[in-house]
Amino acid sequence: MRQDEDMTNRGVRWLAESEWHYSVTFARGITPDELAVRLGASPAGVKPLATAWEAVGLLTDADVGVARVGEAQGWVFAAEYGEAPGARHDVLKRISRNGVEAVNLDPQAFHPPSFFSYAADSELLCSFGLGEERRRWGSQPDLLQEELEAAGIILPTGDYLQVSGARHSLRIAMSLGVIEKHFGISLPRDLLEDGRLPLVVVSGSPSLDALSDDVLNT
Numbered sequence: 001m002r003q004d005e006d007m008t009n010r011g012v013r014w015l016a017e018s019e020w021h022y023s024v025t026f027a028r029g030i031t032p033d034e035l036a037v038r039l040g041a042s043p044a045g046v047k048p049l050a051t052a053w054e055a056v057g058l059l060t061d062a063d064v065g066v067a068r069v070g071e072a073q074g075w076v077f078a079a080e081y082g083e084a085p086g087a088r089h090d091v092l093k094r095i096s097r098n099g100v101e102a103v104n105l106d107p108q109a110f111h112p113p114s115f116f117s118y119a120a121d122s123e124l125l126c127s128f129g130l131g132e133e134r135r136r137w138g139s140q141p142d143l144l145q146e147e148l149e150a151a152g153i154i155l156p157t158g159d160y161l162q163v164s165g166a167r168h169s170l171r172i173a174m175s176l177g178v179i180e181k182h183f184g185i186s187l188p189r190d191l192l193e194d195g196r197l198p199l200v201v202v203s204g205s206p207s208l209d210a211l212s213d214d215v216l217n218t
Contacts, residue, residue, distance in 0.1 A: 009189040010072075011180045012105065016173035018193070020107045020114075022052075025067075025078045025086030026185050029100040032069040032076040032198070038095045039067060039078055039085045040202040047198035048211040055081045055199060057210075064204035068197035073186040075103075083203040089127070092119045103183055105176070114172060116179055118143070130175040131168070134160045147178045 012024075027035045037043045047069075055066050058081075065083030069076065078086060085091040087106040096102040096119040104117045113129035118138070126143040128136040133148055148154040151174055153161050163171045179185070191197065199211065 010186045011177070012185055012187055013173045013176045013180060014189050015105065015107075015187070016169045016176055018189070021056075021081075021109055023080040023084035023087045023104060023106040024187065025080060025084075025092070025095065026075045026103040026105075026183070027077075027095055027100055028075050028102075029098075030076065032071055032078075035076050035078055035095065036067060036069050036200040036202070039080070039091070039200075040065070041067070041200035047200055048208050049196035050199040050211050051196055052079070052081075052193060054211055055079075058082075058206040058208070060206065061204055064206045065202040066199055066206065067202050068192075068199050070188075070191065070197050072188055073184055075183075075185050077185075077187060079187075079192060079197070080202065085202055087115070087117075089117060089119070089124050092117055093122050093124055096120050097122045101183075103179070103185060105179070116175070118183075130172050131162075132160065133175065134158070144178055144182055147182055148175075151178050153178065 050068060055068055058064060058066050063083060065080060065085065067078040067080045069078045080086055084106065086104045092102050092104050099121055101120045106115045108114050113131045115127065115129055117127040118125050124138045125140040126136060126138040133153055145154065153174055155161060
């Protein structure tokens with residue numbers, strides 16, 4: 001694979017050009033199994049392997065939430081479909097307890113903009129809307145200020161870069177690029193979109209009978 005091809009299939013910038021409809025929670029300092037538990041999954045049992053389409057097919061009720069979990073570049077991740085606990089700041093802070101770092105990227109498909117949030121050691125440090133970086137929350141709202149300025153997202157006037165609708169995905173990719181570089185987070189695109197990953201239930205009671213007979217024992 002050429003280097004430019006690898007860049008479009010890893011990192012997180014590719015989310016902006018994909019059909020991004022799921023929240024992603026990253027954590028550093030715990031295992032994929034522990035991240036699943038902190039999101040609300042049962043610590044016992046087996047994890048069937050599921051594709052993205054199979055995960056979406058489980059969302060038959062509004063209260064159902066499932067997550068496909070994995071690990072890349074020193075971070076564990078959970079792609080959350082349906083109810084997404086990791087997008088809630090109170091849950092993200094709980095995930096980050098005991099010295100853990102946690103990042104959430106949520107597309108907010110029905111209530112834009114997409115959101116970035118970062119917590120560490122039970123504290124929300126920084127959060128903002130992608131494309132609306134001037135408004136930031138957390139105890140360290142300026143955490144990415146220098147990187148946002150260097151990328152041309154925060155302008156010398158203090159305003160944030162605004163673009164036409166036709167360039168919206170490129171604009172979101174710029175913000176994701178800053179986050180990707182600062183935290184060193186990555187998602188393997190081929191695996192997320194076409195592969196199978198261990199699946200856990202984080203809310204509701206969907207039937208897993210239709211999933212692959214292959215399972216990951218825990």
